[in-house]
Amino acid sequence: MPSAPTSATAPASLSPSSSANWSWWWAAQPLAWTWSCTAPRRSRWAAWTAMRPCWAPTPWPTVAVCTNGVPQVIDRSGARIGEYEDVSQVEKYEMAESDYEKRPESLRSFLRQRRWGRYDAEGTQRRAAEEQQRRAQEATLAAxxxxxxxxxxxxxxxxxxxxxxxxxxxxxxxxxxxxxxxxxxxxxxxxxxxxxxxxxxxxxxxxxxxxxxxxxxxxxxxxxxxxxxxx
The missing domain is CATH 2.30.30.190 (CAP Gly-rich-like domain)
Known part of the structure; x- marks a missing residue:
């Protein structure tokens, strides 16, 4: 079995009649293709040809090496494990209050058009009056x-x-x-x-x-x- 490449550059050529096991290559793809080694060689060759323009110009962020016939994926993208677990370190998009107020399809606009929640002035006043009346009744009963x-x-x-x-x-x-x-x-x-x-x-x-x-x-x-x- 031919040895797998150990650098970020893919093999220059591959013969359709080659019986090499390329499962290590599929494990290294960013798209995480799941491919069976028992698939027809012609199908594997068609997929290889279709994917080749994607990786040819630049090195892969992840590569695979084959050790004793066992594929191993190596991440060379520079990402650190857990670097985005603390979301406070992630830069977030913030919209100005004036810009959000002008958006016609925002949640605030939706609530304002239907007079729901705090935008229902009449309902808020009615509930406040009912609560005040209930408190007065409780005070009378408690006395x-x-x-x-x-x-x-x-x-x-x-x-x-x-x-x-x-x-x-x-x-x-x-x-x-x-x-x-x-x-x-x-x-x-x-x-x-x-x-x-x-x-x-x-x-x-x-x-x-x-x-x-x-x-x-x-x-x-x-x-x-x-x-x-x-x-």
Whole structure:
């Protein structure tokens, strides 16, 4: 078997009747051709002839050498492994704000034409008014919940639970008004402390925060499960 070239220059000639195994050459191509060695020699010769003008004028960025019949690809392009993993090192195209504002087919133009998102002034005002009204309703409901009162908690998707009101007001973990309750059973999530701030005292898994509209104050004594009457 003839030895493969070790430089970046391709062989000057190749006979169609040659039975040389040129699989090492295909492994070196930038286009990464996948070619079987069992393909007809005439087909390999046609592909070689078609590709020859591409590499003839300049050296290949990748070449192959054959060691003990095993092709090995050598990269001579000068690229370093991982040089583009840090995208901050890659130069990026930046468009001026004034130029982007004038483009008729940009995302900003699309949103502005359909009045979506921040370009929907009427919708933004409507949502702000609805949020303000909801906050006012929550404040009114929260003011009617006295501390220490018994209550019944009905949260959508959860069973009805009885509890004692321990905290009413605004919190640090979420906006709006919240009601801290101490359940009669360990059906809560914490001990009255959330995010490093303590709002009330209770046993672990007995405390929870719910919205004022989920709390109904009234005469709700603790349920008697009858376990004390059994021995």
């Amino acid at each position: 009617a919940l006295p501390l220490g009162a018994r209550c019944q908690v009905r949260v959508p998707g959860q069973p009805c639970k009885r509890a004692t009101i321990m905290y009413v007001g605004q919190t640090d973990f979420k906006p709006g008004y919240w009601v801290g309750v101490r359940y009669d059973e360990p059906l809560g999530k914490h001990d009255g402390s959330v995010g490093g701030r303590r709002y009330f005292e209770c046993q672990p898994k007995y405390g929870a925060f719910v919205k004022p509209q989920s709390v109904t104050p009234g005469d709700f004594p603790e349920e008697d499960d009858g376990l004390e009457d059994e021995l």
